[in-house]
Amino acid sequence: MTAAASVTPPLSLSPLQQARALALPSRDAMLARAPSVQHFWDDNRQLLSDAWQEWEQTEFKGDFTLDDSLLDARLREAVRQAWQDPTKELAVAELWQEVSTGVFQCQFFNPARLAELRDYLEQVADAGIPLRPPYGIALNRHGAMLDARSEGYLAAPGFQALYRELMDTYMRPISRLLFPEVMGYDTQTFGFSIQYQPGMDTSLRLHTDASAATLNVNLNLPGEAFGGSEVDFYDATTGRVNRLAFTPGMAMLHRGSVAHAAQPITSGKRTNLVTWLYGEHMQIPQHRVPYTAGNAVQRWRVPQAPSDGVAPF
Numbered sequence: 001m002t003a004a005a006s007v008t009p010p011l012s013l014s015p016l017q018q019a020r021a022l023a024l025p026s027r028d029a030m031l032a033r034a035p036s037v038q039h040f041w042d043d044n045r046q047l048l049s050d051a052w053q054e055w056e057q058t059e060f061k062g063d064f065t066l067d068d069s070l071l072d073a074r075l076r077e078a079v080r081q082a083w084q085d086p087t088k089e090l091a092v093a094e095l096w097q098e099v100s101t102g103v104f105q106c107q108f109f110n111p112a113r114l115a116e117l118r119d120y121l122e123q124v125a126d127a128g129i130p131l132r133p134p135y136g137i138a139l140n141r142h143g144a145m146l147d148a149r150s151e152g153y154l155a156a157p158g159f160q161a162l163y164r165e166l167m168d169t170y171m172r173p174i175s176r177l178l179f180p181e182v183m184g185y186d187t188q189t190f191g192f193s194i195q196y197q198p199g200m201d202t203s204l205r206l207h208t209d210a211s212a213a214t215l216n217v218n219l220n221l222p223g224e225a226f227g228g229s230e231v232d233f234y235d236a237t238t239g240r241v242n243r244l245a246f247t248p249g250m251a252m253l254h255r256g257s258v259a260h261a262a263q264p265i266t267s268g269k270r271t272n273l274v275t276w277l278y279g280e281h282m283q284i285p286q287h288r289v290p291y292t293a294g295n296a297v298q299r300w301r302v303p304q305a306p307s308d309g310v311a312p313f
C-alpha cells in the first residue's frame with residue numbers, strides 16, 4: 001500500500017512558512033471565480049490570518065504607528081472633539097467641501113506621514129503571503145481586500161486596527177453627518193486598495209457602488225506625480241460631469257449611488273484606499289424613500305450589529 005500524496009505542508013512549518021508554501025489558484029481560475037478558488041481561501045482562512053500575525057511580529061520592519069496620527073491634524077482634532085461632545089460635529093462637516101452633488105472632499109491623511117503607510121503596504125506586497133486582489137480589476141501586486149468579511153483579506157493585526165479605527169471613528173459618523181439617510185444603512189464595512197498604472201489597471205468604467213457611502217482616499221506620496229486618472233462624478237441634478245483629481249492624502253466621500261468613472265492613467269501610479277458602508281444583507285438607502293435622520297448623539301456611536309459576513313465582491 002502506498003500512502004496518498006499529501007498536499008498539506010508538514011506541520012513543523014510555522015504558519016508564515018506554510019502560507020508561503022501554498023500553491024495559489026491560477027490567475028485564470030481566479031478571474032473566472034472558480035469554486036476551487038473559493039475553497040482555497042476558505043480552507044486557508046485561519047492559516048493566512050496566523051501567517052499575517054507572525055509576519056507582522058517577526059518580519060515587518062519599521063516603527064509601528066498605524067493609527068489615526070497618520071491623519072490630517074485638523075480632521076483628527078475635530079473628530080476627537082465630536083466624539084467627546086457630538087454637538088460639536090459641525091466643525092467636522094466644515095472640513096468637507098461639496099465638490100459635486102453628493103461628493104465631498106477633505107484632506108484626510110497628513111501627506112508627510114503617508115510614507116509610513118505606503119512602506120507598510122509595500123512590505124505587505126512583498127511578504128509572500130497569498131492576498132486576494134479585488135475582482136473586476138486585473139490582478140496586480142497592490143490590490144488587496146481589506147475587510148475581514150472578504151476572503152484572502154489583509155489580516156495583519158496592525159493594519160486591521162487602523163482599518164477599524166478609520167471605519168468606526170471616522171467614516172461612519174462623518175457619512176451620517178454628510179448623508180443623513182445613511183443612518184441605519186451603515187453597520188457593515190468593506191474595503192480594498194487599488195493601484196492604477198499604465199500597462200496594468202488603467203481606468204474604471206462608469207458605475208455606481210453597492211454602498212450607502214464610499215470613502216476613497218489617495219495614498220500617493222508628495223512628489224509621486226501621475227498623469228490622467230481623474231475621477232469623473234456624474235451630477236444627476238445638473239446632468240454634468242465633474243472631473244476631479246486626487247492629491248496626496250485627499251479623500252472623496254460620496255454616496256454610493258453617484259455614478260463615477262476613473263479616466264485612463266497616462267503616467268506614474270495612483271494608489272487609493274476605498275472603503276464602503278452599507279446595511280445588513282447589503283441594504284442601501286432607496287432614492288426618494290423617506291428616512292429617519294438621527295441626531296448628533298446617535299451619529300457618534302459605534303453600532304453593536306456584528307458583521308453579517310456578506311461581501312459584495
Ligand SMILES: O=C(O)CCC(=O)C(=O)O
Pocket residue numbers: 194204209216231260261262272274
Ligand atoms: O479610481 C478611483 O479612485 C475610484 C475607484 C472606484 O470607483 C471603485 O473602485 O469603485
Ligand SMILES: [Fe+2]
Pocket residue numbers: 207208209260
Ligand atoms: Fe466606485
